[in-house]
Amino acid sequence: xxxxxxxxxxxxxxxxRYALYCLYEKDGPVAxxxxxxxxxxxxxxxxxxxxxxxxxxxxxxxxxxxxxxKSAEVDFIQYDRxxxxxxxxxxxxxFDALLTIAKIVEEPEE
Numbered sequence: 001x002x003x004x005x006x007x008x009x010x011x012x013x014x015x016x017r018y019a020l021y022c023l024y025e026k027d028g029p030v031a032x033x034x035x036x037x038x039x040x041x042x043x044x045x046x047x048x049x050x051x052x053x054x055x056x057x058x059x060x061x062x063x064x065x066x067x068x069x070k071s072a073e074v075d076f077i078q079y080d081r082x083x084x085x086x087x088x089x090x091x092x093x094x095f096d097a098l099l100t101i102a103k104i105v106e107e108p109e110e
Contacts, residue, residue, distance in 0.1 A: 002074050007095050010074065011102055015059070016067040018042050020088070021103050023077075024096075029085040032068065036060045042108035 011017055022038040023030055036059045043059075053061070068086055072079035076091040 002076070002092055002095060004094075006074055007098055010071060010095075011098065013067065014106075015039060015043075015062060016071060017099075017102055017106065018108060019063060019067055019071065019086075020099055021108060023086060023088045024099060024103075026087075029078075029080070029087040032060065032063060032084045032086060035086065036063060039063075 010020070018039045019035050021042075022035045026034075036056055039059050040056060064081070068079045068081075071077045071086070076095070077086065077088055079086045
């Protein structure tokens with residue numbers, strides 16, 4: 001069972017929320033590259049990237065090394081690092097409700 005603290009910790013970072021919004025739009029596993037592309041379109045004012053990386057690479061690295069492993073700490077998010085796939089499966093209703101509310105409030109542009 002996921003705690004409220006764990007849910008809020010998952011939702012505290014905008015880029016991680018964007019990844020979760022993207023995963024909820026899809027049914028089944030989603031390629032990390034697809035999540036990166038979606039985040040790239042949603043970010044209005046992205047954090048400054050390292051000058052040696054383009055924006056796509058910077059987002060991909062941030063997701064692969066920070067946000068996806070963090071998200072996979074809960075039982076209902078599976079991240080297959082080797083295949084580059086992530087999915088949400090069997091999430092609790094409380095998480096679904098809070099994520100839906102967050103997306104409505106945040107309104108990332110499609």
